[in-house]
Structures are given as structure tokens and as C-alpha cells.
Amino acid sequence: MENGKVIGQLDSITRLAEEGATETLAGLERCIAGVDDVLCILNKTKTSRDLGELGTAETKLQQVLDCLYTTMSALQFQDINTQKLYKVMAMLAELNDYLNELVGSPKSRPDFVVAKDIEGDDLAKDKNKLQVDELVKQFQCDQSHGLK
Amino acid sequence: MKIMVVDDSMTTRRIIINCLHRLGFKEIVEAENGKKAFETLTQVGADLILTDWNMPEVSGLEFVQKVRSHDNLKKTPIIMITTNSSKEEVLEALRAGVNNYIVKPFTPETLKEKILSILPSSIQLTGLPRQ
Numbered sequence: 001m002e003n004g005k006v007i008g009q010l011d012s013i014t015r016l017a018e019e020g021a022t023e024t025l026a027g028l029e030r031c032i033a034g035v036d037d038v039l040c041i042l043n044k045t046k047t048s049r050d051l052g053e054l055g056t057a058e059t060k061l062q063q064v065l066d067c068l069y070t071t072m073s074a075l076q077f078q079d080i081n082t083q084k085l086y087k088v089m090a091m092l093a094e095l096n097d098y099l100n101e102l103v104g105s106p107k108s109r110p111d112f113v114v115a116k117d118i119e120g121d122d123l124a125k126d127k128n129k130l131q132v133d134e135l136v137k138q139f140q141c142d143q144s145h146g147l148k
Numbered sequence: 149m150k151i152m153v154v155d156d157s158m159t160t161r162r163i164i165i166n167c168l169h170r171l172g173f174k175e176i177v178e179a180e181n182g183k184k185a186f187e188t189l190t191q192v193g194a195d196l197i198l199t200d201w202n203m204p205e206v207s208g209l210e211f212v213q214k215v216r217s218h219d220n221l222k223k224t225p226i227i228m229i230t231t232n233s234s235k236e237e238v239l240e241a242l243r244a245g246v247n248n249y250i251v252k253p254f255t256p257e258t259l260k261e262k263i264l265s266i267l268p269s270s271i272q273l274t275g276l277p278r279q
Contacts, residue, residue: 069170069256072163076253079157083202083231113202115231125253128233132249135235139242 009088013081020077027071034064073125083115090114150175152194154185154211155229156203160252164198164229167256171263182211189221196263201230201241209244216245225266229254 041057044050089112100106151173155161161178168176177192179185183206185199197215201208208228215221228246230237238249248262 069167072166073253073256075159075163079155079160080231080252082157086202112204113207115202125255126251126258128251129254129258131235132233132238132251135238136242136249139239 006088006091009084009091013084013088016077016081016084020074020081023074023077024071027067027074031064031067031071034060034067038064076125086112086114149173149195150177150193152176152185152189152197152199153178154180154182154197154199154203154208156180156200160200160229164259167259170256171260182206182208182214185211186214189215189224190218193221194224196267197224197226198229199226201228201232201237209241212241212244212246227262227266229259 038057038060041053041060045053045057151168153161153164153168153176155164155178158180161180165176165178177188177194179188181203182199185197186206189197199208199211203211206214208230212226212228215224215226222245226246227248227250228241229250229252230241231252232238232241233251241249247266250258250262
């Protein structure tokens with residue numbers, strides 16, 4: 001087990017948690033500002049009885065809705081961090097086994113699945129999308145030509 | 149149209165399910181691992197499966213293999229949504245029979261695009277997230 005790997009993973013976990021929380025809060029702040037704008041338009045409409053601004057309010061509400069979905073997707077950092085923690089736990093279990101072997105104790109058996117290669121040292125979404133799309137396309141093309 | 153969402157992370161399941169609701173899909177079944185997913189699938193069926201890879205008991209890959217070897221289920225479209233991002237893993241999933249692949253973290257637009265890529269063109273999605 002490499003000590004640097006464990007520390008690197010833990011460092012990445014704390015960073016991802018911070019980035020994820022910041023992204024979520026920024027999204028919520030944009031949503032709050034959007035709702036405030038809509039309330040302002042509705043108040044004006046109530047006073048002036050001019051319904052012309054309702055279209056703007058509808059557009060702004062749609063933007064708030066879009067923003068809520070984007071904000072929700074920022075919460076994926078939780079799942080990615082769980083995978084990274086499992087990896088650290090697996091490394092620590094290895095170390096535990098090594099120490100147990102020295103004193104003749106049985107091996108520990110982690111009850112979780114560890115990802116081999118975890119995307120997301122940062123939370124940039126769809127980072128590998130083009131590469132993956134290309135692989136899928138190539139595979140499907142090969143299959144249709146009976147190559148695989 | 150019934151969609152099955154399989155992921156051991158409740159947060160991710162909720163993110164995906166909310167995106168699906170916005171796309172206009174109302175009938176959604178969910179499972180937290182491949183074992184429960186396969187049991188549910190054999191009982192209620194699904195028109196599309198979105199599955200994670202790294203899950204306890206039965207992994208997403210094993211689940212895909214089980215679905216592909218089941219007479220009544222083998223043609224069900226499957227999209228893998230996972231943190232596994234290496235070329236070897238993508239190819240392993242494709243060889244196991246997934247129709248498309250998404251690496252986490254993903255955007256709602258990517259989910260829409262991948263679903264559209266394998267659904268019959270006759271199906272119209274509503275409430276699409278804006279590009």
C-alpha cells in the first residue's frame with residue numbers, strides 16, 4: 001500500500017466535498033435570486049394590473065427550474081466521495097491484513113465494492129464524455145460489422 | 149414507459165429519478181443493487197434500465213450479464229451510469245451488453261441525450277432540460 005495514495009484520496013475527498021457544497025450553495029443562491037425577481041414582477045403586476053410582464057415571470061421561473069436541476073446534479077459529489085472512501089478503506093484493510101499476518105490473525109473481508117478507476121478529481125461534469133461516446137460509437141460500429 | 153433505476157446511492161437515485169420526471173417519465177422503479185434489481189425486473193419488467201456498476205451483493209456488470217442471458221429480458225436497453233471511467237471498463241461494460249455509458253458526475257443534458265440515443269424515435273420526451 002502506498003501511503004501517498006491514501007493521503008491523496010483523503011485530500012481529494014475533502015476538496016470534492018467543499019467544491020460540491022460550494023456549487024450547491026451557489027446554485028441555491030441563483031435560485032433564490034430568481035424567485036425574488038419573479039415575486040417582484042408579480043407584485044408590480046398586482047399593482048399595475050398590467051399582465052404584460054407575466055411572460056417575463058414565466059421565463060424566469062423556467063430558469064429557476066433549470067437551475068434547481070443543475071444544483072441537484074451537483075450533489076453527485078456525495079456518491080463519488082463514497083467510492084473514494086471505499087478505496088481508502090480497502091487500502092487500510094490491506095494494511096490491516098498485513099499487520100494481522102505478522103501476528104497470525106485472520107484476514108478482514110471488506111463488504112463493499114471498490115472502483116478501479118474513479119472519475120472526478122474535480123467535479124467537472126461529463127469530463128470523459130467525448131472519449132466515452134467515441135468508444136461506444138466505435139464498439140457499435142465494430143459490432144455491426146461483426147468484428148467483436 | 150417504465151424505467152428502472154439501479155444505484156446503491158440514494159442521492160444518485162433521487163437525482164436520476166428527478167431528471168427522469170422532468171423528461172416526462174412517470175413510471176419509475178428503483179433498486180439499490182443488482183440482486184434486488186433483477187428480482188424486481190423479473191416481476192414487473194422495464195422498458196429501459198439505468199444502472200450503476202459498483203454495488204454490493206450483485207454488481208451492475210453482473211446484473212447486466214444476468215439480464216442479457218434471460219430470455220424475456222435480454223432485449224431491454226441498458227445504460228450504465230458509473231464512476232468507472234477507464235477505457236477498459238467502458239469496453240467491458242459494452243461487451244457485457246450495455247447500450248450506452250455515462251461517467252459520473254454527469255449533467256441532466258447528458259442523461260437526456262443518452263436516453264434519446266437508444267429510445268425508439270417515436271417516443272417524445274417532455275419538459276426537456278434546456279441546453
